[in-house]
Amino acid sequence: MSATAALAESAVAFRYRASTDTGAMVEGTVRAPSRDAALRELRRQQLWPVTVDPVAARAAARPRVFGATTSRRRAVAHWTRTVATLLDAGATLDRALGVAQSQCAHMEVAEAALAIRKAVQGGASLAEAMRLQPALFNSLHAGVVRSGEAAGSLAKALDTLAGYLEEDEALRAQLASALLYPALMAVVATLGILVLLLFVVPRFSTLLADMGGALPLSTRILIFGGDIVTRGWWIIALLIGGGVIAVRTLLASPETLLAWHARRLTLPITGHLERSLATARFTRALGLMLQAGLPLLPALRLARAGVGNQAMSADLERATQNVVRGNGLASSLLGILSPMAVQLLAVGEESGRLDALALRAAASLDDEVRRTLRTLASLLEPALILLFGAIVGFVALAMLQAIYAVNAGM
Numbered sequence: 001m002s003a004t005a006a007l008a009e010s011a012v013a014f015r016y017r018a019s020t021d022t023g024a025m026v027e028g029t030v031r032a033p034s035r036d037a038a039l040r041e042l043r044r045q046q047l048w049p050v051t052v053d054p055v056a057a058r059a060a061a062r063p064r065v066f067g068a069t070t071s072r073r074r075a076v077a078h079w080t081r082t083v084a085t086l087l088d089a090g091a092t093l094d095r096a097l098g099v100a101q102s103q104c105a106h107m108e109v110a111e112a113a114l115a116i117r118k119a120v121q122g123g124a125s126l127a128e129a130m131r132l133q134p135a136l137f138n139s140l141h142a143g144v145v146r147s148g149e150a151a152g153s154l155a156k157a158l159d160t161l162a163g164y165l166e167e168d169e170a171l172r173a174q175l176a177s178a179l180l181y182p183a184l185m186a187v188v189a190t191l192g193i194l195v196l197l198l199f200v201v202p203r204f205s206t207l208l209a210d211m212g213g214a215l216p217l218s219t220r221i222l223i224f225g226g227d228i229v230t231r232g233w234w235i236i237a238l239l240i241g242g243g244v245i246a247v248r249t250l251l252a253s254p255e256t257l258l259a260w261h262a263r264r265l266t267l268p269i270t271g272h273l274e275r276s277l278a279t280a281r282f283t284r285a286l287g288l289m290l291q292a293g294l295p296l297l298p299a300l301r302l303a304r305a306g307v308g309n310q311a312m313s314a315d316l317e318r319a320t321q322n323v324v325r326g327n328g329l330a331s332s333l334l335g336i337l338s339p340m341a342v343q344l345l346a347v348g349e350e351s352g353r354l355d356a357l358a359l360r361a362a363a364s365l366d367d368e369v370r371r372t373l374r375t376l377a378s379l380l381e382p383a384l385i386l387l388f389g390a391i392v393g394f395v396a397l398a399m400l401q402a403i404y405a406v407n408a409g410m
Contacts, residue, residue: 013029014029014030014032014038014052015054016030016047016050017049018042018048019047019048019050020046038052043089043090048090048099071106071169072106072108072136073172076136077169078103079103080141080158080162080165082096083158087158088155088156093126097117097120108135109136112133112135112136115132116130127143138306140302140303143301144158144294145158147289153292153293160289160292171277171366178376182384192388196395197226197230198229201222205223216405219402257310258311258314261309261312265311265312269376272372273369275338276338276369277365278308278312279361280365281306281362282303283361284358284359285302286303286354286355286358287356287361290354296329297323300316300319300329301317312336315335320332330343340361344360344361345358
């Protein structure tokens, strides 16, 4: 068999979506031995690829629809991935930004992408343009892009950033999926109880009042609860609304917000879960930044921006200052990150593989968070069933006791 025939046999079909020189989007397939070879072939055809995936992998993958239901975070990750892919394929920055903006299905992200492109056309760097959109791009995004621009490897920096955003969005989706069924069960059960209190109990209490006689304690409690819901609903609504406004006002103060975030980390179950999740985000960002070629101190400051807890972020800033003074990274992070993550970072410092072991720590913590959530969800479901079953049982018991009491009185 000739070398040409062997190469043809080893070629893989790739499905692509690409932009032409006029900006039109085209789709099709191309056969090549590798993805890089497919990119070169498309570039030879004067096409600017947006996505290039093996046909089998694409068919097996779950379709990703960027429509009205696309979340803002997912849209930002998609925009970043598109720009990185086009730059890696050899497109100019302006063309990459234009194609990525045209592919944005989320209105807010599309408007920000258009503003970024106009700022770049006006002479700003991409990092500066992204920094002008703080609602979508924080200091982590802008810092990674700025480092890529300085090193002349913007495509690699954006690819690194896109990987971080996609991993974070995937973890968020798994968290939401794990809590969806318990939340749905709670909503349905609450609606059922409200129907009982709003419609069944008032009619039942009217019937009992017409019959007269003394009512059992359970029935009086049930009727009192029904009266609160039917007659005092506006008081309940005012209390809930006032509570929400009061909480938002208190948390608007940086000091109160910092104290609340610190308090959250000390809660029995959710505190450990939040610390693990924040540690996973920090170590993943740190590992990716180091792999992208950033020095340790800038990587630490950028990774800190991805931590959602303000108290933990402040602790990480103090740890960064300790590293500036010459202390070791792992020793500076003791008591801030989870013990397992600190030990992996210590081994990474000693072996010179800090980036790889930071990513390993993030993957391990992601798995721990998923296991914890699955356990909590499996415990929460029967707990909710027992709770709402007990409430419905109390309602039925109160009604039956009242009927027996009325029959005994007659």
